[in-house]
Amino acid sequence: MSESTVRYSPRGRAGAIKGFLRRFLGYGGAQVGLVCLMFFLIVAAVPGILVGPLQTAINATGDFLVPPSSQHLLGTDEVGRDVLNLVVHGARISLTIALLATVISLVLGTTIGMTAGYYGGRADVWLMRLTDFFFVMPSFVLALVITPVVLEVMGRGGEILGLRPSLFVIIVVIGMTSWAFVARIVRSQTLSLKERTFIDRARIAGSSNLSIMVRHLLPNLVPQIGANGALVVAGAIYVETSLSFLGLGDPLQPSWGTLLSLAQRAGAASAGAWWCLGAPGVCVLMVSLSFVLIGNALDDTFNPRRRVIP
């Protein structure tokens, strides 16, 4: 058996992952993005240890609008709260909202895109018209309209999954309005994958449609979903910040957008209190940027010939 004597170096799943990491980390953007993201993730994981409990107007420690000093590294706001304390606690809220919204968006987008692409025909037409609707609908405007309505229906009291209802609504709304982009990319990839012979083979092997989608299509879609997921997070942070800035956030669980909103309403800009606006602003910028950098690096790693500029 001549061909059996050809031996390849054993290179299983672990080897493939190692090779992927080497290429991925070869991109400068990926390194910067990862380091920056790790920093914010650590901050968001243990805010209490780093800066103590969240300060409110009652337990504020400083004077009003004190510029940055050794005691308050990022100064204080208009009621004397330490801005560093607020920003660190805001990291947790902002990242949680963005990541949960992304999960919703990816699950919806992948399910709809894969179903449309795989079944084709009428299912494809209707699901894609639905996607088009959400695609052309400016998600920010939709979110702005939906959020107060849903809040009115649900009420503002209590907590859902440890989040205030207003934040929970924001998560759902962002998730609902950002999946169209994912669905389109997943559908196009599914269209090309389903023509591959291994899908025919799976069908002859007796696999059901569901099992073909889950066991054959989904693993081959992971690269696209991952790369675009990172970009969706960046978008989610942006929308969350904007919505909170317009007053849809929750003052009891302030995200960076809420902090910006409060600072703006207190007249921080005209009072020259740049630290009040600057600190959360820079955080939003850095986290969004690192997700975009990671997303683009992932995209380049998986598919060097295609470059998505969303």
Add this chain to the structure above:
Amino acid sequence: MPDTADVLCLESLHVHFPIQGRLFDRLRGRPAGAVRAVDGIDLNIGRGEIVALVGESGSGKTTVGRVITKLAQPTGGRMLFDGRDMTSVQGSSALRPYRHRVQMIFQDAYQALNPRHTVFDIVAEPLRSLRLVEDGKQLAERVGEALASAGLNPPGDFFARFPHELSGGQRQRVVIAGALAVRPELIVADEPVSMLDVSIRAQILQVLVDLRAKHNMALLFITHDLPLAWLIADRIAVLYLGKLVEIGSADEVTFNPRHPYTVALRNATPQIGGNVGRAELPALQGEVPSAARVPKGCRFHPRCPVAFDRCREEEPPPVEVGSGHTAACWLAT
């Protein structure tokens, strides 16, 4: 007449793919026509028989294979498996008993294997989805057995490998093992060796022939290569533009072809050691016409070196020219 001794029986099978017409034609209500990929085929395969389906690219031979494996739906005719009408059975759960008995081997072994599955998962997939095993131990046994009969020894060495770690011949053996794992009664092999090196071809063919001997498995061997068909098959069916032009025992069709197309196919084969019997007809000219515009009369007449007036007007019916040997030509008697 369906013969219960036959494992598979195709009766006047048609597969027409509709052509999406241009907007202008559709508005005027003009029919857009259809690609007549398979245009009335009668073929039966006996138990443990190897039948070769020979034809050029575009003759519809792959479509026949896809119909038999239920990847394509016929638009006319019937398909009987073991005497039962399988023409309109659809859906993965309804087809499960059929999948258990009919499997397929693909031309491009690399495309046919999911790059993210291990060899074990690939071979185990039909056993799992057709619920043919009770536990993991039995599954491993069946997978190992299938890999061994496809010639991958020792099977355990291959369980954790991915397709990209295998050579072309090994990949094709994995595809064969996947088809064998369920112990089917009929295997459709679509050009199983055309992508392989000549040296490996013989080994793969040997595996297929051995299977028939061991398990009395019927095989539909789809190929464009007449000598290869003669080598492996009991009977040969020659397909041209969606219709069978000649069918008979392998020796009869190869050495006593009665249809000009079969003659041309045979003459187009290069032979080592001189051109014995090559001067009868000139080589085939041109391409197979589009199946969307099938020529009137005998569909081979535009390329036929011996065509005459009748061929351009009337389509010849299949004529018995020997025992079990039929040819569809006005000149065949």
